[in-house]
Amino acid sequence: AQVAGLIARLEGTAPLTPDNVVPAPMLDAIDFARLRDRLIAIRDLEPHRRGYDFERFLTELFDSFRLKAREPFRLDGEQIDGSFELGNETYLVEAKWLNRKVGVAELHTFHGKVEQKASWARGVFISFGGFTEEGLRAFGRGKRVIGVEGKDLYDALDRCIGIDRLLALKVRRAAETGEVFAPLAGLMP
Numbered sequence: 001a002q003v004a005g006l007i008a009r010l011e012g013t014a015p016l017t018p019d020n021v022v023p024a025p026m027l028d029a030i031d032f033a034r035l036r037d038r039l040i041a042i043r044d045l046e047p048h049r050r051g052y053d054f055e056r057f058l059t060e061l062f063d064s065f066r067l068k069a070r071e072p073f074r075l076d077g078e079q080i081d082g083s084f085e086l087g088n089e090t091y092l093v094e095a096k097w098l099n100r101k102v103g104v105a106e107l108h109t110f111h112g113k114v115e116q117k118a119s120w121a122r123g124v125f126i127s128f129g130g131f132t133e134e135g136l137r138a139f140g141r142g143k144r145v146i147g148v149e150g151k152d153l154y155d156a157l158d159r160c161i162g163i164d165r166l167l168a169l170k171v172r173r174a175a176e177t178g179e180v181f182a183p184l185a186g187l188m189p
Helices: 002-011 032-042 047-064 104-115 133-139 150-158 163-177
Strands: 073-075 078-080 083-086 089-096 122-127 145-149
Touching: 032 047, 032 150, 047 089, 047 163, 078 089, 083 163, 089 104, 104 122, 104 133, 104 145, 122 150, 145 150, 145 163, 150 163
Parallel strands: 089 122, 122 145
Antiparallel strands: 073 078, 083 089
């Protein structure tokens, strides 16, 4: 499917909008407030349960926006927290809900998982608490991973911005600048 999509884009016969991006009229059917409130409710859970509920929430969130989510899975001793499709590209997911910001070690570990997959695989690291500035600097630029923080998710849902749109904005910024993480506030003031 990905090869066929690439050929169609090169030949100029691909649809102008990817087939799995939610059309504007359908956004009215998505209960943004319920998704936002569900995200907030996870904060009050005990840590172990919070991590599992966060993964389930992300699967539901991606499915709400037709991103063909896949639940967490294990491969040869490694855990992948899920995957989804955006614009005919497959993204692996790392989801962390920690009481601190994610640093360079976690970013490198996830990037290593992505690098071990097919060359066209990409990754989205979702850290509810965000990322340390030092970690982002040490991790570097031009990776096949983009970062999303909890504030991005909350703000998008609160402003009725589709998660597919949030991700597309982050992917474009990364493609244009090499930045792994750019907050939604800087992408859509």
